[in-house]
Amino acid sequence: MMESPVPHEPPIYRRIADRLRQAILAGDLRDGDRLPGENALMSEHGIARATARQALAVLINEGLAVPKRGSGVYVRRFRPIRRHGSRRLSREQWGAGRAIWDSDTSGRPYTVDDLTITREPAADEAARVLDCEEVWVRRRRYSVDGRPVQLAASHFPALLVADTPIVVPDTGPGGVYARLRDLGHAPAHFTEEVRARMPTPEESEKLGLPAGTPVIVVCRAAYAAGGTAVELNKMIMDAASYVLQYDFDA
Amino acid sequence: MMESPVPHEPPIYRRIADRLRQAILAGDLRDGDRLPGENALMSEHGIARATARQALAVLINEGLAVPKRGSGVYVRRFRPIRRHGSRRLSREQWGAGRAIWDSDTSGRPYTVDDLTITREPAADEAARVLDCEEVWVRRRRYSVDGRPVQLAASHFPALLVADTPIVVPDTGPGGVYARLRDLGHAPAHFTEEVRARMPTPEESEKLGLPAGTPVIVVCRAAYAAGGTAVELNKMIMDAASYVLQYDFDA
DNA sequence: AACATTGATTTCTCTAGAGAAGTCCCGCAA
């Protein structure tokens, strides 16, 4: 026998989620609005607590809502920072003594957290790209408007940067790229690899991510004029906080 | 009074998820391996079904595992397609009569699904970027290895492309960019905006995405030499299937 | 050899209930 060709009616929790999603996307529920909680859904639809939670979990995992324990579930906004790829790395900018990050936040203030500088053996990608066994790593966290938005780890070949301003907290005007230039290894070419995935619990904790928020992983390699790799920067960004922009000619 | 400074012990479901995640990341559980199901976790840890499900849901939402109804929960791989940004759009490639996608899949075969070509009023982004009220839209779905990986919708100003090969299914060698060139509107500059988020149910269904897989949204605008926008292409990609690569000079 | 059926296994959906933990606001005291 053939199966009934009628598509199954979706389960209750999904129908409720659909209804709420529509209200959000249509604008009936906006930005920080509170949506009906477990108890409201239970009495409204005559369902069990677990079912109401499941409906809300759908929206939370889609990134459309954020639960606040003891308070309620709220609609979530997408108000990203624009990060420029090629433009931000033009020589004019870092050559003039400006930190790269300035153009990232379009003037919004940012803070750097948890800066650590360590020397360590190079792991997988770093070893392969930088072609060395020991690296110096600058790890830090960026926050905008008091909220953490990015984790970054810059890797440098140990032999190249030992005893330079690159391995101290304050790198001076222009940042590490200006210092690489001073060393005669000015970056001339960049390659960025971009992917997206769900965060690990560690990333989730460090970035304070609610459930349903992916991260964007950008891995950027900087090459000097001769073609040798001088930096590998691995960035983990809150996907709800970023739009990446790349400009290029045909 | 101050709270106890001791961080709370995580709940049971989370501890189980942590243990399984570690096994996956350490390589004890690999690619398509089956991990302990609801019943196994229930008897193994002496917990209720809902709790076991919650533990598995954590891994599923992280994209580390895929549930197969009636069969089990399996470890999930990440084996992406490399998509080149700037390089793939160089004039040499599409000028020589090659479709863009060729370089995307590095030679892996792809298929195009569900091609629809419609004329419609321009919505938000398209209206703003293309600066017109009516657009022709080419929507299609790309599959690699039989699995859908991308939804794409190319928008063209209606006045520009009416009665051209751009509004018929087969655009000929070189694709739409070669045809735009024939019309005297060869793309000279591109801007791509990249973001990531969880998929809508519709996207999830069209791409066959398991829970826990984000999508990468790429919005690409193509500009002719004079600076007028000639195309806006909105792409929705399965994040587990793609790595985007951008190359640029300092 | 090809096909249909059956049964065991597994995930999926849902009910009913309970206590823990966090948030918020109102009223009372200083």
Place this chain on the structure above:
DNA sequence: TTGCGGGACTTCTCTAGAGAAATCAATGTT
């Protein structure tokens, strides 16, 4: 006005159980 309890409310975690629906392999039939 300010600060501090308390209580109401909310989300979070978990137990116990049951039937639906899909998968898969073995078995029997044509």
